[in-house]
Amino acid sequence: MASLLRFADTDYFLSDKFFEDLESDQPILVDPLWKGTALEKQLLFSNLPQNGNPKSFGLVTSGSTGSPKLVWKQWIEIQNELDVWLSEPEIQSFFQGIKKIEVQVPLCHLYGFLWGYLIPKALDIPIHVGPNPTKIPNKLWITSAPHLQLPATNGLELPERAIVSGMKFPVPLARELRERGKISILEIYGSTETGGMGYRDPLRQNRFLFLKDIQFTFQTLGEENELLVKSPFVSKRYDTFEANTWVTHTLQPNSYYATGDLGENSELGFYLMGRKDRIIKHKGKRVSLDRIESEILGLPLDGIFVCVPVLHESGDTIGLFTNSTTPVDQIYHTLRNELPSSHIPRVIIRQNSIPKLPNGKIDYQIITKLCLDEFSRLKSMEDKGKEFFEINSETTVSAILKSILGYVPKSDQHLIYDCGMDSILFTELFLKLEKKIGAKIPEEDKQTSFFVSLSGIEGYLNEKIYLQ
Incomplete structure (x- = not known):
């Protein structure tokens, strides 16, 4: 079987071309937004990895470095996950009476592929793919928190139900939607590597409920616990692109996968604190930068906000980068009114555009350097002022x-x-x-x-x- 590189747009799935590829070859699915970028060149001019298992396909992702990561999925893993989700009573009731599903996320990513394509196909519910919903009653949106934020903030029509994933749901947005009422939301917790692990109602629950087939444990990392999972649909292999070659990583049989997520579990469910590489100690408290970004998303501020750690000899602190048109002093005023003091950044940089990687994702490394440079400049001015201030x-x-x-x-x-x-x-x-x-x-x-x-x-x- 050969590995086929497929820039998988909506037509690729709706024409069932994916299933044709899966029967004869091993399609490697890439976001069409990668076309014409440096990432496309890395894929086109490399010897693509192959998987010895039949009916396998790859999903290409990239982290904060922008380097490609190829996660292999076997069709049996996808089928196992579909069976589990479709057998959940809460999921069954969520789809009851739905006449059409509006899909606002890319189908080439696992979340969109499962919830925007395969599950509607299994339930025989028609879909509409695109950012502009059709005007039809009894609708369900497969979406994300940012896509819900815009109509909620502007007082526009919302669906009766929505399924979201990709980030912890912003608390202020949940509060706003609760006040408006007439909407039910299901938040899916998982990743490309793990598949779905659990779900919650973000309007009423702080904790995720794990699926019945998920086994989990924790390993202690300093003051926090990292979640490790084992399930029938965790990927057993992935390849990373390092020094112009693909390096294979495999998960040993019957072993746990380290998710990189920190949190704690109780009889009420799993509380997700955040990614372990996105948590710092600020003002004596452990703070998740992802959580701060989510909270800001639910505030009445325009633009994109990126939260980064500023690691300095005077102590770790928080930097915030934005392309908002709101003046910096007004941003500070809003944050101080809405967020705890441990979540208030010491540095805010406002520019017209957000630095991006070739794959279109946010370039956290450049933003972190900009915030560190600004913090060091301000700290130097502050120290000089104190030195001469009698x-x-x-x-x-x-x-x-x-x-x-x-x-x-x-x-x-x-x-x-x-x-x-x-x-x-x-x-x-x-x-x-x-x-x-x-x-x-x-x-x-x-x-x-x-x-x-x-x-x-x-x-x-x-x-x-x-x-x-």
Whole structure:
């Protein structure tokens, strides 16, 4: 059997050309968006791997590096997964009464292939593929959280039901959809390598329920636990493109596959914290950058937001890159109102375009470097400012706040909610205020509402000086 490279668009599947290829050869399915990119050249001018198993096909993916990864699937694995999903009572009820399925995700990826093509085919439900839904009642969308965000934010018509995958569902978006009502959502948890592992209702559940055929365990990584799974539809082989050649990786029989996902399990289900390479320690807390991106997705902000780690000698922190048209100070204000302090970035860079890899995915490496460079520049300016900043009785409160925050807040801005001051910054503030007035500020005074704003601090100091 020969390996056939197929740029698999919608027509390729709807014409059943895939099944013709599967009977005689081993089709390797590639996203049509890769055409004309450097990734296409890597595939075209390499000796494509072959799989000795009949009725096998490959799905080409790529990670944050943009290097191709070829995940092999046997048809028996796909059939096993289809049988499991179709036997789930909740899945059966979700499709009841559906007259048409709107597919808004590519069929050449496993999620779209299974839920947008094979399951509707098995249930004999017609589909419409494309970003613009048809106007027909009793509809189900096979979609993603970003595709739901736009109509939800703009008050447009939503489907009765939607199936999503690809990221943890944004909490603010779930809240908005709950308030609007009249929509049911099913979120699928899985990957190309593992196939589907579980599901949840993101409007009501924080945890995923594993499928009955999934066996799982955990391995401890520092403070977190990584999920390991074993099931009839986990891929047993994948090939990575390294140094202009394909390198084969195989999963030993009856062994567990390391998902790279961190979380914890209970009788209520699996709580997904995030990818292990996307979790940092910020302000003393373990924070998932994927979770922050998901939360921002559900906020009333235009544009794309990319969250990256900024690893610096002064401590790990968060960088945010965006092509939003919203001014940076307004972005900060929205984030401080909606997110916990541990999720607030210390650096926000706004540019007209998002750096992309040849495959069209976000280039996290370039964005990380840009954010690190900006953070280092700001830190250098801050350190120089502190070095030459001497405080005496003539020093203004606004100057003290600028030395801490890097800017002068408005007179009535709340220092915690509007300016993002944490306990460390507040300690610095009190030390500098005490240096200005030449006296200790009593602990009971620190608990008053005077210290929540610039005007409040000025009022307190005026009273303190008057009483002296």
